[in-house]
């Protein structure tokens with residue numbers, strides 16, 4: 001028998017964990033017994049965290065705050081931002097997927113292509129399942145990435161950007177910080193995917209061990225060392241001088257990796273992620289930085 005949740009946070013964790021454990025969609029391909037993702041972990045941000053407004057100002061007016069996304073789903077509810085919580089979760093790649101991907105130099109491994117496609121389908125189902133479960137229990141909740149208005153626009157400062165950034169939510173919630181390649185480095189590394197739900201539910205906010213330092217867990221920014229993700233990119237889209245060149249990255253994915261995985265495995269989506277493995281932050285905060293965050297890395 002499954003244990004009964006002892007707190008609202010434990011209840012939310014059990015919803016996510018049970019779906020990850022039991023859903024047949026959490027598989028590398030339909031009918032496979034092999035899970036697409038390792039065990040999920042979650043963190044919680046307050047809807048009125050000032051970082052959300054600052055992120056909107058940086059990316060562009062089209063980017064949603066949690067309150068704006070919530071209002072799209074529940075236009076008749078009057079809710080303060082401080083009553084909302086952003087539940088952000090991380091789905092780590094399995095070690096089998098990371099090992100396969102680490103052997104590749106120019107094209108994503110089969111497991112990686114499948115987790116990007118079938119695993120993201122599961123992630124979409126998990127977002128919806130979490131929002132529906134909370135709403136059914138009397139806590140209105142929405143998965144903004146699943147709203148009809150979810151979209152990509154041109155940000156003046158950052159080029160193509162979505163109006164609900166799962167990585168930025170995860171940063172605000174305390175799950176991780178950005179690396180040289182723009183990926184988010186979490187305690188479970190950078191070979192991960194994210195999802196989130198906005199809910200009117202009083203959950204404790206997760207402490208953010210790195211404050212507002214959005215590069216704290218990247219060796220390049222913290223110590224001026226590493227740079228191991230740059231030579232992993234076959235498109236030359238990561239450089240010490242300029243960081244991540246989104247245009248070059250998108251071009252390589254559009255012209256090379258997507259057509260390859262479609263033709264080879266019949267999978268869609270936009271897989272690549274070669275820069276997420278064979279690096280010190282693949283599956284952890286880099287060892288040289290761990291000591292600084294020891295108290296909060298449990």
Ligand code: SF4
Pocket residue numbers: 178179180181217218219220221225226227228229230279280281286
């Ligand atoms: S591989 Fe090194 S430089 Fe690149 S994101 Fe990770 S820690 Fe930073």
Ligand code: SF4
Pocket residue numbers: 181232233234235236237238244248249250252253272273274275276
């Ligand atoms: S996702 Fe692929 S193309 Fe984009 S930066 Fe990483 S390795 Fe390069």
